[in-house]
Amino acid sequence: MFALLLATITACNQDSGSRELPELPPLPPLLAERASTAGPERPIRELIVALTGSVRGEVEVCGCPTTPYGGFERRGVLYGQLRSHGVPTFAVDAGEMLVKGLTARDEVDRRLRAEAVLDLAAAAGLDAWAASPLDLPPGGPAFLQEHGALSANWVPEGGAPLAAARVVEHEGVRLGVIGLSDLPGADDPDGAVRAVTAAMTEPVDLWVALSNASEAVNRAVAEGVPGLGAVLATQGESHDEPLATHGAPIIEVAARGRYVSVLHLTLGTDSRPVELVNRGVWKDVALARGRLASAGEGAAVVGAELERDAARLPGLTTGRNVAFVESVPLDAGYAPTDRGSGVSARLEGFRQSVLSSAAAASARPAPEGGYATGSSCAGCHSDRMASWGFDAHAHAMASLIHRDAQTNPECVACHSTGFGRPGGFAELKPERVEAFRDVQCEACHGPMAGHDGRGGKSSAPVTEATCRTCHDEANSPKFDYGAYRSQLSCVRVSGQSEPDR
Numbered sequence: 001m002f003a004l005l006l007a008t009i010t011a012c013n014q015d016s017g018s019r020e021l022p023e024l025p026p027l028p029p030l031l032a033e034r035a036s037t038a039g040p041e042r043p044i045r046e047l048i049v050a051l052t053g054s055v056r057g058e059v060e061v062c063g064c065p066t067t068p069y070g071g072f073e074r075r076g077v078l079y080g081q082l083r084s085h086g087v088p089t090f091a092v093d094a095g096e097m098l099v100k101g102l103t104a105r106d107e108v109d110r111r112l113r114a115e116a117v118l119d120l121a122a123a124a125g126l127d128a129w130a131a132s133p134l135d136l137p138p139g140g141p142a143f144l145q146e147h148g149a150l151s152a153n154w155v156p157e158g159g160a161p162l163a164a165a166r167v168v169e170h171e172g173v174r175l176g177v178i179g180l181s182d183l184p185g186a187d188d189p190d191g192a193v194r195a196v197t198a199a200m201t202e203p204v205d206l207w208v209a210l211s212n213a214s215e216a217v218n219r220a221v222a223e224g225v226p227g228l229g230a231v232l233a234t235q236g237e238s239h240d241e242p243l244a245t246h247g248a249p250i251i252e253v254a255a256r257g258r259y260v261s262v263l264h265l266t267l268g269t270d271s272r273p274v275e276l277v278n279r280g281v282w283k284d285v286a287l288a289r290g291r292l293a294s295a296g297e298g299a300a301v302v303g304a305e306l307e308r309d310a311a312r313l314p315g316l317t318t319g320r321n322v323a324f325v326e327s328v329p330l331d332a333g334y335a336p337t338d339r340g341s342g343v344s345a346r347l348e349g350f351r352q353s354v355l356s357s358a359a360a361a362s363a364r365p366a367p368e369g370g371y372a373t374g375s376s377c378a379g380c381h382s383d384r385m386a387s388w389g390f391d392a393h394a395h396a397m398a399s400l401i402h403r404d405a406q407t408n409p410e411c412v413a414c415h416s417t418g419f420g421r422p423g424g425f426a427e428l429k430p431e432r433v434e435a436f437r438d439v440q441c442e443a444c445h446g447p448m449a450g451h452d453g454r455g456g457k458s459s460a461p462v463t464e465a466t467c468r469t470c471h472d473e474a475n476s477p478k479f480d481y482g483a484y485r486s487q488l489s490c491v492r493v494s495g496q497s498e499p500d501r
């Protein structure tokens, strides 16, 4: 560890040249052991690993105000760009990919989404993914198995064990990927170490664990599995910075697919943990490599020169595995230019199936009469109607139009009233949407056709759960029931006004 750290530190102090190193303390036992078991040096190989995790069924760019990033289309563009550089590129997901949070309306919806996510992931070019117990869609364990989910330590209830690992090969480079699942209430670091060790059965260029497990399990595996290159994990507490350990580093990725953690690797062996370097060092390594590659007959001279640089640039020497990690936000720069094929076409297909599922649901008659829709309340509640007009809810559809997302069912569901609900709507034609646009009275009070304030139909209770169907953690991360509720015009005018008589 100290040796690795020092190598990195000296690498960072590039100006200090051949600075004397202080006396080194003895190697900690773990590393000493690791060093002695390191396999033979091998020719330098380069590769890129693009990591996502906790995508949680988010297929589109996030509508969120602060970080409008993400979505499978942009991910596909990023993978394509990385792959176009001629370096073998692997795309992997650490799990919690399939199932969306609270908004999933029902089983059909969840299954539809899980299938769409896997379809989109395949179209974007995902190579391997780890299963999480949170990924269990209707259809159960068999569904995970059929779609190649990996897990070395989790046997889904009522199902057979999943494949523990897979070897993916691109342009002659072999990446071994092991799945590691979170087992809430049954955290077993030692078991995880054994399971991962047992899964590393064949020779590859680099083994990585794809993990949605707890931090304790990740650390145990990173430090306790000889020959493991890195632990690539879903977001934990250290997602801002890769975490160095006494063994392999733990590299996390921000949740919901808004960012992709991209690892640029250069390998010099097949059995040592990856050492992390900063961007500056990485650039120097890449530059030096380039010079060597283009030196032709002068290679020997350049090689000797580089040899002298080797101490400063650990990635140049053989026998070491070096990586630089960057977190790439999937912003508008990755928007696809051709929306007619690949991921975009499949996304369009998914939107259509959401629409037909919503159409089937909204065709069912509402238990009591259905939606009266906004304008009809105005007749008797003109004051509430007027004050609601100043709420953000009243321009929810305008926000979508602003983003050109008014025909995207994925967005309309929360920026309107009664989408895909019995007695509601599903067709996104302007004239149909008009009556249901924005977050109207009945989005909170429930369908109220037939109500006239004379003892007939009355409001459904408005509770925190009512809000959370739309104010979920993805789209309203700062939601606080008390604070948000007090901002509602309805709450502010309550007690101050009576219905018009």
Ligand code: HEC
Binding pocket: 060, 061, 062, 063, 064, 065, 103, 399, 400, 403, 405, 408, 410, 411, 412, 413, 414, 415, 469, 470, 471, 472, 475, 476, 477, 478, 479
């Ligand atoms: C699960 C419900 C939900 C979905 C799905 C959803 N939104 Fe939203 N959206 C919200 C909520 C709730 C807010 C308010 C967040 C807050 O202020 O806490 C919001 C806020 C916004 C805002 C910010 C408005 C402003 O001016 O501050 C925009 C723009 C937006 N959404 C666009 C979209 C787009 C585009 C999509 C589809 C890709 C989408 N939303 C999908 C619930 C949703």
Ligand code: HEC
Binding pocket: 372, 373, 374, 376, 377, 378, 379, 380, 381, 441, 442, 445, 448, 449, 451, 452, 453, 454, 457, 458, 459, 460, 499
């Ligand atoms: C024909 C007139 C009329 C129309 C139209 C009407 N209301 Fe009312 N509403 C009343 C009256 C009168 C009361 C007061 C009853 C009371 O105080 O017991 C009332 C009470 C309410 C209440 C509180 C008591 C309850 O029933 O839960 C809510 C909420 C409400 N209305 C919502 C709506 C909404 C939403 C709409 C439009 C879909 C609407 N009203 C349309 C006349 C009307």
Ligand code: HEC
Binding pocket: 392, 393, 395, 396, 397, 399, 400, 413, 414, 415, 416, 417, 439, 443, 444, 462, 463, 464, 466, 467, 468, 469, 470, 471, 481, 483, 484, 485, 486, 487, 488
């Ligand atoms: C049908 C979905 C839906 C429901 C139900 C809903 N909201 Fe919203 N809410 C939204 C959307 C969408 C926005 C963003 C509108 C915009 O700016 O485009 C929003 C915005 C808000 C805002 C403004 C936030 C800001 O930053 O300006 C508040 C406050 C709010 N909601 C409170 C509530 C509360 C409290 C409840 C429950 C009583 C609730 N909402 C129920 C969809 C919903």
Ligand code: HEC
Binding pocket: 377, 381, 384, 385, 386, 388, 393, 439, 440, 441, 442, 443, 444, 445, 462, 485, 488, 490, 491, 494, 495
């Ligand atoms: C974002 C959710 C939301 C929307 C949209 C909304 N309301 Fe309300 N409304 C509430 C809440 C929460 C209360 C409870 C206020 C309280 O009890 O202090 C309430 C209270 C009321 C009451 C008084 C109920 C009572 O028992 O005193 C009436 C009437 C009412 N709303 C009508 C409307 C009408 C009409 C609209 C549309 C113009 C509307 N509301 C839109 C959440 C909403």
